[in-house]
Amino acid sequence: MVSIAEFSKEPKYTIKVLSERTGVQPVTIRAWERRYDLLDPERLDNNYRLYSDRDIQIIRWITHRLDEGLTISNAVREFRDLRDDGIWPNALPTVLAPEPTINPKHPPKYYSEQLFTALTNRQEEKAKEIVDAIQSMFDLKTIFFEVFSPMLYEVGEAWYRGEIRIATEHYASAFIRGLLMNLLKAFPIYSTAPTILIGCAPEEFHELAALMLSVLLRREGYQIEFLGADLPVDDLVLYASDVAPDMVILSASFEHSARPLFNMQAKLNKIPGKPKLGFGGRYFNENKATREQMQGIFLGESLDEAIQNVHDQLD
Ligand code: B12
Known part of the structure; x- marks a missing residue:
């Protein structure tokens, strides 16, 4: 974790850039400045304000606390209290659950x-x-x-x-x-929600689709464990018998990684709770006939379809 103090104080961004990089409207930033004395931007000769990388991190930290339910005055008070104790809070990861606030300039x-x-x-x-x-x-x-x-x-x-x-x-x-x-x-884990293990079939190293699906499903409130690339089937079944998930989702792009999944649902059926096997990926998109040969649920050709199918299966 990087502390906000590690970000430069050098004034370099206009309020427009600060707004684009934090998702907070300029009018709100000015109001926070006026009412709470939150930032102290440098003024140019023409009275334009200039903000620093540290200011970007401060605004992000504040908005994150607002997302968590604090009022603006309490969020600022908490920030001040930490600073009074000599503490700089940690900066937030580069991307946080985006809520679009600005009209896109381009597609x-x-x-x-x-x-x-x-x-x-x-x-x-x-x-x-x-x-x-x-x-x-x-x-x-x-x-x-x-x-x-x-x-x-x-x-x-x-x-x-x-x-x-x-x-x-x-x-x-x-x-x-x-x-x-x-x-x-960055997304919270809800301990009472259905649990889903998500990763890649054996010898499958294309994990970004599985990771995107993990983010989107965790955002929907499911308990997600992302297990990454190249999962050996038998080891994963043993793992599932410890975790007792509601579903195991695997991605496969090639035949050699998809093949070991064909009898995996039978193995999952032998462990407590009989977790469902959901599958997808480039191999199943390009070889439609194989979907029928697989035991388990084909979750769709796209991640959007997969989310809907997971809801249908688990809600
Ligand atoms: C990044 C990448 C890699 C990285 C992956 C890194 C990582 N951490 O994931 C690495 C370097 C490991 C890699 C390795 C290889 N790669 Co590669 N790789 C890619 C690349 C550039 C992007 C893949 C990606 O992440 N796309 C973004 C995701 C979101 O899309 P996606 O994976 O296509 O998934 C979509 C669908 O398939 C579906 N989906 C996927 N999974 C799931 C799961 C479920 C449940 C559901 C419902 C849907 C679903 O939804 C997604 C969105 O539409 C592609 C280029 C391309 N055209 O895709 C090549 C590509 C896939 N790779 C390719 C190749 C050849 C290889 C290697 C064989 C190269 C080599 N000689 O070593 C190895 C194989 C490794 C292995 N055994 O898995 C070829 C495959 C060609 C083919 N038809 O066989 C591609 C197409 C590049 C090309 N133009 O030739 N690769």
């Missing part, structure tokens, strides 16, 4: 292309700025399905054409993985 495709350019040129700061901007303009599904996924698709195509290195592809997917993991951690 998602534009930001997807910008992100592609930033990541394939190893411009991490630029990529973070784009992610900050889109979180105040689009909801999570739009960000996942219309910004991240097409960007990753283009990365795969560019790699296939030999235009970018394998390492560059790894760099881009690691960046997205990091954001998704932060998001997953």
Whole structure:
């Protein structure tokens, strides 16, 4: 965890940029300044305010406390009390449950292309700025399905054409993985909700779709354990007998990773609670006939369909 104190105090952003990067309207920021003396921006000769990276983190921390149910005066008081005790709270992860508050200037495709350019040129700061901007303009599904996924698709195509290195592809997917993991951690875990284990079939390393699904289902209130890539079936069944989940969801892109799943529901049926097996992924999208041969529930061709099907199965 990084403390807010570690962010620069250098004044460099206009109120418009501060607003884009926090999702708080300029008029609200000014009101907080007036009423609560929250920030102390530098003034330019023309009286424009300039804010720092630290200011961005302070506003984010405050809005996070508001999301958790505090009033603005209590959130500011809590912040002040911590500061009076010499404590700087921790900064929040780059992306937090976005609630779009600003009208997008461009369609998602534009930001997807910008992100592609930033990541394939190893411009991490630029990529973070784009992610900050889109979180105040689009909801999570739009960000996942219309910004991240097409960007990753283009990365795969560019790699296939030999235009970018394998390492560059790894760099881009690691960046997205990091954001998704932060998001997953940012959502609360409800201990009484149905439990779902989510991960990838054996020898399957494409885990980003499973991770996106984990974030979206945790946001819906399910208890999600994300187990990552390459899960051996027998070990996973033993794990499930300890955890007693309501459902196990696996993603597979290739035949060799999908095959071991064909008799997995039978193995799950032998453990207490008989968790349901849900499956999906590129292999099942491209080989429709195999869906019928699998025991378990085909959750759909898209993650959106999967969410609806999980509701139908577990609610
Ligand atoms: C990132 C990436 C990787 C990373 C993954 C990193 C990570 N932590 O996940 C790494 C480097 C590990 C990797 C490895 C490989 N990759 Co790769 N990779 C990609 C890339 C660029 C993006 C994949 C991605 O995350 N997309 C975003 C997600 C959201 O989309 P998705 O996975 O397609 O899933 C969608 C659907 O399938 C579905 N879905 C997926 N899972 C589930 C689950 C459920 C339950 C449901 C309902 C739906 C669902 O919903 C999603 C949204 O529509 C793609 C490019 C592409 N065109 O997709 C290539 C690609 C998939 N990889 C490819 C290849 C060839 C490989 C390797 C064989 C390369 C190699 N020689 O080593 C290995 C295989 C590794 C393995 N055994 O799994 C090829 C596959 C070609 C093919 N048809 O067989 C692609 C298409 C690249 C290309 N253009 O050729 N790769």
